[in-house]
Amino acid sequence: MSEAPASCKYGLWTNGLDFFFFQKIVERFDVKFNPLGHWPPADGTIGTKDVHSDAKLRKADPDMLRTAFRRCHNFIHGNEGMPKDAAFWQFLRLIYCKMYDEGKNQAERRFYAGYIPRERNGKTEYIDEQFDDEGRQKIRERIFLLFEDVKKAYSNLFDGTEKITLSERALAFMVAELGKYDMRRADVDAKGAAYQEIVGTNLRGDRGQYFTPRSAIKLVVEMLDPQENEKILDPSCGTGGFLVESVNHQLRRFRKEDQEPEDTEEFLSELQRIKEYVAENVFGADFDPFLVKATSMNMTMAANDPGNLFHMDSLSFPKGHLSGVKEANSMIPFGSIDVLMTNPPFGSDIPITDPAVLGEFNLAGKWDKNKETGVISRGNGFQKAVAPEVLFIERAIKWLKPGGRAGIVLPDGILGNPGDEYIRKWILRHCWVLASVDLPVETFIAEANVNILTSLLFLKKKTQEEIQAEDLGQETDYPVFMAVAEKVGVDRRGNTLYKRGPDGEELLKDVTEVEQVRVKGKMVERTLHRKEKILDNDLVEIGKAYRKFREENLEPGV
Incomplete structure (x- = not known):
């Protein structure tokens, strides 16, 4: 072990996780190392x-x-x-x-x-x-x-x-x-990733609450592209991933060419703009009071404001006994939301069986299919039990304004099982289907330990006039964006995956960064060049493909 230079004042020892800092104190007959x-x-x-x-x-x-x-x-x-x-x-x-x-x-x-x-x-x-x-x-x-x-x-x-x-x-x-960290100036992505890592190991519930991976959240927000003046809602917000990413989405819009604010005044102005956006247009709800608090902290870190969060059962809304119902009735009545994003709890092991709740949903009713004509129609009475994700589809559409957009995480069975055809029929009658993206099983295995195939379904609510016109036979053909993701940046164990060439070597890309450093009392810019691994994540390319698709094909409906 070589001797430290005489001019060295500070030292660091680390094993990659723990850090121990020292200050070297030179005395006449001794050298001490004070912990810092x-x-x-x-x-x-x-x-x-x-x-x-x-x-x-x-x-x-x-x-x-x-x-x-x-x-x-x-x-x-x-x-x-x-x-x-x-x-x-x-x-x-x-x-x-x-x-x-x-x-x-x-x-x-x-x-x-x-x-x-x-x-x-x-x-x-x-x-x-x-x-x-x-x-x-x-x-x-x-x-x-x-x-x-x-x-x-x-x-x-x-x-x-x-x-x-x-x-x-x-x-x-x-x-x-x-x-020692300035949390306000830290990137929303940095704070969100750090917070989600701690939350994910502590607050996973037993009611089908599978926290959505950040790459899937980013794709949903990017494809729905919420505007600054649009009200957004996640009626099953969990720890607030969709809401926080919406804040990040607006920040990127505020910053031209993704540049940092040049001075403190510009930074504070940006903070105030984001805070006003969150206070006026960002809403979330969850049945779990602990998750509501966790979302509040996540939003506070992202926007310096907790947003509008309600402790309530979204499937019982506008009824219910929980503390957030009254305020939610005032702020987010049905038909008031522009953009809805959610990953609802799902699974046949947590069915909704309360007749008072089921009676409020068409999709909870009994549906019949004529064997000769194949026509599906609403029958008499209600089912005794319905999976929650089915009811969340109807509740999401009811919350939207006509022309409002939704992105929902759903199990693949709803989109393909023969027994769920009535659900698809109901969706097509009330919504334009904007896009469908199949996710690989690794999506939820890594972060939720759930072996289930899911899809992202993107919908746009039809106006009553559009529904009536189609009921009278005036059907409209329109293109639907569809994609299949095979990689989401992680394997089944959660290990990060990077792109590799034909020889198996990891591919690298050139990255250029400009930072400001102090030299002789003056701030100067320094350009840094480095190589960076490329994440093997198809969702990034799917986002690009959807933007191109929309440039060539306008959204259906008004």
């Missing part, structure tokens, strides 16, 4: 009076943020004796504190691990609060007061009795780990 939570930023130094509030926070890339989230969650689970779900909610409360704190002026911020001056041998040393008993106590006092403000600010999500029960050691670790 992290190196100081490029424009800050240890010992600066207000380093905790004035130093520039780091913008996290996806891998860094994912690692930070995972380390925090694992630290609680492994060191606090908490089950994973309890550790998750403690982690979530701290994330709320972090996001709330970033909205304050720098001088008012409390989510940080700073340094304590100590006199030693006539010299002043700065001890990292994370590794000092007195420092940990100060961190705890700041965070506890901060969390009280958070509960008041988010009174619709907290009842006021919640507490942060982490030990001082765990609390100091997490504050030091998260406090």
